[in-house]
Every structure is written in C-alpha cells, then in structure tokens.
Amino acid sequence: MNKTALFDSLTEQKPDQLLELIAKFAADPRSGKVDLGVGVYRDETGRTPVMKAVKAAEHYLWETQESKSYIGPEGDPAFLRMLALEVFGERHAGKPVAGIQTPGGTGALRLAAELLSLDKRRKIWIGTPTWVNHQAIFASVGLQIGTYRFFDIGTQTALVDEMLTTLRNAAPGDAVLLQASCHNPTGAGLSRQNWQDIAAIIADKGLLPLFDSAYQGLGHGLVEDAAGMMSVIEAVGEAMVAVSCSKSFSLYRERTGAAYLFGDLQASLNKGVGNLASHARTSYSMPPAHGAAIVAAILQDPSRRQTWVDELNEMRIRITDIRRAAAEAFGQFRPELAGIGSQEGMFSLLPISPENARRLRAEHGIYMPDSGRINVAGMRVEDVASVAERIGPYLA
The missing domain is CATH 3.40.640.10 (Type I PLP-dependent aspartate aminotransferase-like (Major domain))
Structure with missing residues (x-):
C-alpha cells in the first residue's frame, strides 16, 4: 500500500512572533523582565483581572x-x-x-x-x-x-x-x-x-x-x-x-x-x-x-453596566497616566516620542530596529516584537522611567 505524503509535503510555517514572545517571557527567570509585547490590558500589579461586572x-x-x-x-x-x-x-x-x-x-x-x-x-x-x-x-x-x-x-x-x-x-x-x-x-x-x-x-x-x-x-x-x-x-x-x-x-x-x-x-x-x-x-x-x-x-442591567463603565474608565485613565509618563521619559531620548502622550489606546510604535529589539530581550529582559510595537499597558507608571532608560539607547 502506498503511503500518502501530505504532511511531509507541507511548507513549514513560521511561528507567530507574539505567541513566541509569551513562551520566551514565561521562561525568562530574571526578576526585572518587562512584557511589552502581548496585547492584553494589565493593571498596576501586572495582572489581567476579570472585571467585577x-x-x-x-x-x-x-x-x-x-x-x-x-x-x-x-x-x-x-x-x-x-x-x-x-x-x-x-x-x-x-x-x-x-x-x-x-x-x-x-x-x-x-x-x-x-x-x-x-x-x-x-x-x-x-x-x-x-x-x-x-x-x-x-x-x-x-x-x-x-x-x-x-x-x-x-x-x-x-x-x-x-x-x-x-x-x-x-x-x-x-x-x-x-x-x-x-x-x-x-x-x-x-x-x-x-x-x-x-x-x-x-x-x-x-x-x-x-x-x-x-x-x-x-x-x-x-x-x-x-x-x-x-x-x-x-x-x-x-x-x-x-x-x-x-x-x-x-x-x-x-x-x-x-x-x-x-x-x-x-x-x-x-x-x-x-x-x-x-x-x-x-x-x-x-x-x-x-x-x-x-x-x-x-x-x-443598569447596575452591572455602570460597574462596567466605571471599570473601563479606570482602565482608560491608567493608560492615559502611563502615556503621560512615557511621553516625558522617552521624549528625553527622541523629542518626537513625546507624541506618545497624545496618542490613544494600548499601543505605540517605537523607532527601533529588529536587531535592537532582540538585543533588548537578551540583555535587558524587555520583550517587544521586532516591529517595535509596545503595549503601554504592560508597564506600571512607577516603572516607566526605568524602562525608558533601558530602551532609550537602542532607539533608531
């Protein structure tokens, strides 16, 4: 009986880089590591909590x-x-x-x-x-x-x-x-x-x-x-x-x-x-x-909806606070990056080469995709300055 060769003939697919980052971050034993890659909201404790609503x-x-x-x-x-x-x-x-x-x-x-x-x-x-x-x-x-x-x-x-x-x-x-x-x-x-x-x-x-x-x-x-x-x-x-x-x-x-x-x-x-x-x-x-x-x-339900709206507003305000801090911290390295403060939502795109993004992961435990996209909600407000200090020298 002839064996089919379907699986052997398939083209090997590159793994999704963001999914790879999850595994690499989890395996990194360094206590000061920072995850700026995966696009999920995190609170000041670094968790993605279930909303009260x-x-x-x-x-x-x-x-x-x-x-x-x-x-x-x-x-x-x-x-x-x-x-x-x-x-x-x-x-x-x-x-x-x-x-x-x-x-x-x-x-x-x-x-x-x-x-x-x-x-x-x-x-x-x-x-x-x-x-x-x-x-x-x-x-x-x-x-x-x-x-x-x-x-x-x-x-x-x-x-x-x-x-x-x-x-x-x-x-x-x-x-x-x-x-x-x-x-x-x-x-x-x-x-x-x-x-x-x-x-x-x-x-x-x-x-x-x-x-x-x-x-x-x-x-x-x-x-x-x-x-x-x-x-x-x-x-x-x-x-x-x-x-x-x-x-x-x-x-x-x-x-x-x-x-x-x-x-x-x-x-x-x-x-x-x-x-x-x-x-x-x-x-x-x-x-x-x-x-x-x-x-x-x-x-x-009006009560549950109001709880949700309040929680969503808290998330938005936290992101805005991080952006303000990031605008000041990153703007010291590149004046244009002060614009992070007027941007909206969870993401910003840093001018950084793929090679330097990889170096940041290896040398400083800062995880972002090679594109330079960062999830600003992955930082705590109190940590923004130190994260910027580590990233700043690698910016293009």
Whole structure:
C-alpha cells in the first residue's frame, strides 16, 4: 500500500512572533523582565483581572441559565441588540443595522472578508503599519490588497494626506479598512476634520468602509471613540463593522465579537447576514455562547453596566497616566516620542530596529516584537522611567 505524503509535503510555517514572545517571557527567570509585547490590558500589579461586572454577570448566569444548547449561527439576539446600542448609539447613525455573533473580532473580520471576496474585482485598501493579522485575513480569501502609508515612525505622525490621496484614487466598489479608534500598532488618532474628510471621499467615490472596532472606551471614552466611525457610516450607503469584546470587557479567552452591516434597506441587510451565517456554518458552525451571554447580562442591567463603565474608565485613565509618563521619559531620548502622550489606546510604535529589539530581550529582559510595537499597558507608571532608560539607547 502506498503511503500518502501530505504532511511531509507541507511548507513549514513560521511561528507567530507574539505567541513566541509569551513562551520566551514565561521562561525568562530574571526578576526585572518587562512584557511589552502581548496585547492584553494589565493593571498596576501586572495582572489581567476579570472585571467585577463580568464576575457579577457570570454569577447571574450561574443562577439563571437553564441550558447549554446551541444558540444558532447568527448568535445571541440579546447580545447583538445590546452591543449594537452600546457601540453605535440609539440612532445607529439613522440607518438600519443587522449583525451576527462571531468568535472574537478576528472571526468578524474573516466573515466580512468572505463577503467582500464575492466580487473578484474588488480591492481592499489597508493603511500600514497595521495589526499583523489584517493582511493575512484578507489575503486568505483571495481579496486583492492595496496599501498606503498611514504612519511615520520617525515623526510619530499619521500621514492623513497620503491616506486621502489613496482613497481618491480607489475604484468605486473598493473596500477600505479603517480602525475605529486606538490604532494598533501606532496609537495614532484622527481629528474630527480628518474623519469628515474621509467620510466625504468614501461617499463620493462609492467605497465600502469596513471598521475594525476593538478598543472602544480605552481611548477617550465610549461615545468619543466611536464618533469618527459613526460620521463615516452616516455619510455612506453601506458599511461593515467588526466588533471585538476582548479588550473593552477583558473577555480575551471567551472569543466574543460581532459583525454588523449597515445599509439603507433592511431586506438587503437580512440577505447580507444570511450570507455571513452561511459562511459561518461551513467554518465554525455556531459561535461560543458564554462571552456573549456575559456581555448581554452586563448591558441589560443598569447596575452591572455602570460597574462596567466605571471599570473601563479606570482602565482608560491608567493608560492615559502611563502615556503621560512615557511621553516625558522617552521624549528625553527622541523629542518626537513625546507624541506618545497624545496618542490613544494600548499601543505605540517605537523607532527601533529588529536587531535592537532582540538585543533588548537578551540583555535587558524587555520583550517587544521586532516591529517595535509596545503595549503601554504592560508597564506600571512607577516603572516607566526605568524602562525608558533601558530602551532609550537602542532607539533608531
């Protein structure tokens, strides 16, 4: 009998660098090591705690939940309804909206990519640098990818003019990926005028915006972090939004997210959700239920919701305090890095070579990916100055 040679013929894949960093950090015995790599929020003790609102919701579910049956490919209707109200507001930009629950924001992006790829002529435009998984997700479904420079590391500024020029030259029907707030990996924010200019061009050119909303509430506030996204949605005919609950609810391992569609006709949105559900059925079949039930239990109860809002505000304020300290400490080595203080969310991008990032790991126990992206929430405020002292000499 002939033996198959499938596994032997496979191309060996490079391990994900961030996942490698987790293992290397855990194996490092040095007491002064610092993890700036993995994108999870940490408190002043270095922990990623379960939020009090989540604990309260889980206790409520333990008392009241009567079944662990499937919830269907579309997911939990209460979760989808309450999350949409929280993310988009009562008016939903005056447009009908429909959604489907997904395994995290990544699952939502993948389903959106499947929908976009149905038109083989379509290209999706992505600003660089961006989250490391973005391009891989869209390439995996055969979408054409166009890129433009979004951020200059040396000056720590968003290249808005380059972005707008690219969108003006895009073809009608092309998609554009936009991060709603707290840009990963740069932390660069856009002004109200920037968002208005983006909205005008997308509407004029007939482009389809896809928003990645993963950090709402960790930049300037729940409403403020969605304002730019909503101005675009209000101006265009159709839009797609991938929402992650990992950061805002600290539900990382529960894989809780949703994909939402906006349009002018509810019937068309229902058709779109039907297509998303069809792709979900042949991929993961049904979404995990527990995280969605937690979010719904929090948002449906005024007391639990207020506890969550208060905790989220505490997280945001802590990140802001770290940024202020980092702006002063890193700005002593590179004046442009004082801009870290005006950036938003968990991430910033340092001008450092891959070689020096590796040297920092080996010589000082400071862990960051070779790109120089740091999770500012991985530092304690009191440690920022000493971390900057170790990193400063290695900056480009």
